[in-house]
Amino acid sequence: MSGEASTANGNKKIALITGITGQDGSYLAEFLIEKGYEVHGVMRRSSSFNTGRIQHLYEQPNCHTGGRMHLHYGDLTDTTCLIRIITQTRPKEIYNLGAQSHVKVSFELSEYTAQVDALGTLRLLEAVRAAGLDKETKIYQASTSELYGKVVEVPQNEKTPFYPRSPYACAKLYGYWIVVNYREAYGMFACNGILFNHESPRRGENFVTRKITRGVAKITLGLMSHLELGNLDSKRDWGHARDYVEAMWLMLQQEQPEDFVVATGEAHSVREFVEKAFACVDISVVWRGTGVEETGHDANTDKLLVKVNPKYFRPTEVDLLLGDPSKAKQSLGWQPRVSFDQLVKDMVTADLALMRRDPQA
Ligand code: NDP
Numbered sequence: 001m002s003g004e005a006s007t008a009n010g011n012k013k014i015a016l017i018t019g020i021t022g023q024d025g026s027y028l029a030e031f032l033i034e035k036g037y038e039v040h041g042v043m044r045r046s047s048s049f050n051t052g053r054i055q056h057l058y059e060q061p062n063c064h065t066g067g068r069m070h071l072h073y074g075d076l077t078d079t080t081c082l083i084r085i086i087t088q089t090r091p092k093e094i095y096n097l098g099a100q101s102h103v104k105v106s107f108e109l110s111e112y113t114a115q116v117d118a119l120g121t122l123r124l125l126e127a128v129r130a131a132g133l134d135k136e137t138k139i140y141q142a143s144t145s146e147l148y149g150k151v152v153e154v155p156q157n158e159k160t161p162f163y164p165r166s167p168y169a170c171a172k173l174y175g176y177w178i179v180v181n182y183r184e185a186y187g188m189f190a191c192n193g194i195l196f197n198h199e200s201p202r203r204g205e206n207f208v209t210r211k212i213t214r215g216v217a218k219i220t221l222g223l224m225s226h227l228e229l230g231n232l233d234s235k236r237d238w239g240h241a242r243d244y245v246e247a248m249w250l251m252l253q254q255e256q257p258e259d260f261v262v263a264t265g266e267a268h269s270v271r272e273f274v275e276k277a278f279a280c281v282d283i284s285v286v287w288r289g290t291g292v293e294e295t296g297h298d299a300n301t302d303k304l305l306v307k308v309n310p311k312y313f314r315p316t317e318v319d320l321l322l323g324d325p326s327k328a329k330q331s332l333g334w335q336p337r338v339s340f341d342q343l344v345k346d347m348v349t350a351d352l353a354l355m356r357r358d359p360q361a
């Protein structure tokens with residue numbers, strides 16, 4: 001069966017994406033379908049609808065019904081299903097994007113986060129070996145700037161030492177090293193993309209950028225009084241998810257497997273993000289007080305817009321992430337296209353349109 005599939009699939013470009021229903025998975029699926037791939041995605045069973053981000057692909061005649069996109073129920077905690085899906089689909093490229101990806105939530109779901117983000121990566125690598133594809137299939141691992149955690153060096157590059165600051169980052173640290181180990185031990189083509197924060201209108205609602213742009217849209221339309229946020233001082237290197245999925249693909253088109261930092265090289269604070277987002281609806285924010293007492297107000301009307309709520313603080317915070325993408329620029333010819341200003345504008349515009357269509361969203 002596997003021999004036949006292998007012959008049949010000889011020159012076909014087949015990709016498997018774990019986490020296809022997430023922000024990055026949806027952009028990557030679009031990108032690969034556009035490039036002519038047959039895309040297989042691992043989708044979790046959920047009691048509610050979880051394919052909203054790829055619904056538009058379902059509706060395109062060449063994708064779902066046209067045989068270019070296939071979804072498989074699966075989970076990174078289930079070894080058997082991973083072996084079955086990989087054996088049946090025999091992908092040329094696997095993108096391991098599936099994860100419990102929320103840093104704050106990982107403090108509450110620490111064991112589960114390790115199961116999925118750390119052991120899930122190991123299960124996937126072992127499933128590739130079990131399917132006999134360790135010399136054929138190229139693997140991309142969604143590693144993260146959270147590995148750098150506590151600031152040791154700025155900007156952070158591929159040689160900067162890691163210092164994880166959350167159960168999420170510790171689990172991803174295992175994922176990073178097991179990928180390096182399987183590459184060295186078994187000669188597998190497996191790479192880590194150390195991606196800094198990347199956002200989009202499809203970003204999950206409880207990550208800070210999307211929470212802010214949704215809040216700005218709701219406040220503008222009179223659907224919400226003010227926003228409550230945690231640490232306004234933390235700084236992140238924010239890019240656009242659509243740009244970043246291209247870097248994932250480029251890593252798997254190289255002759256040799258290597259790890260790459262993907263970032264913009266620019267950092268902004270959460271406070272700056274808030275100011276930029278309100279500026280998109282012509283509101284200028286003035287800040288009063290400090291620490292947990294800090295509030296943001298409309299400079300014209302004095303209306304309260306932002307309040308700090310310590311419930312959003314993390315037991316250990318990552319203060320500053322700023323990436324040096326020189327290696328990706330030189331070796332992959334990759335560079336970000338969307339600026340910080342454009343990213344914020346796109347997200348606010350999309351959320352305004354969404355809230356106008358559906359005020360309950
Ligand atoms: P999302 O949270 O949007 O998507 C995560 C995906 O993983 C979803 O499809 C989710 O399914 C799926 N998933 C969760 N648990 C499991 C599981 N047990 N088995 C299989 N699939 C699972 O994350 P992003 O798209 O933003 O990120 C993609 C990857 O990149 C993640 O691994 C993340 O940790 C990493 N990363 C993200 C960065 C970013 O800034 N976005 C930066 C660096 C790394 P469901 O839809 O059902 O919840």
Ligand code: GDR
Binds near residue numbers: 101195231
């Ligand atoms: P992060 O993203 O932890 O960097 O992980 P998030 O948007 O959750 O937080 C960024 C910073 O904003 C501060 N913050 C708040 N965060 C949230 N979620 N909600 C708030 O109300 C709030 N107020 C302030 C946080 O403390 C933090 O400093 C993301 C995820 O996509 C990971 O999967 C990925 O690995 C990293 O980016 C790179």
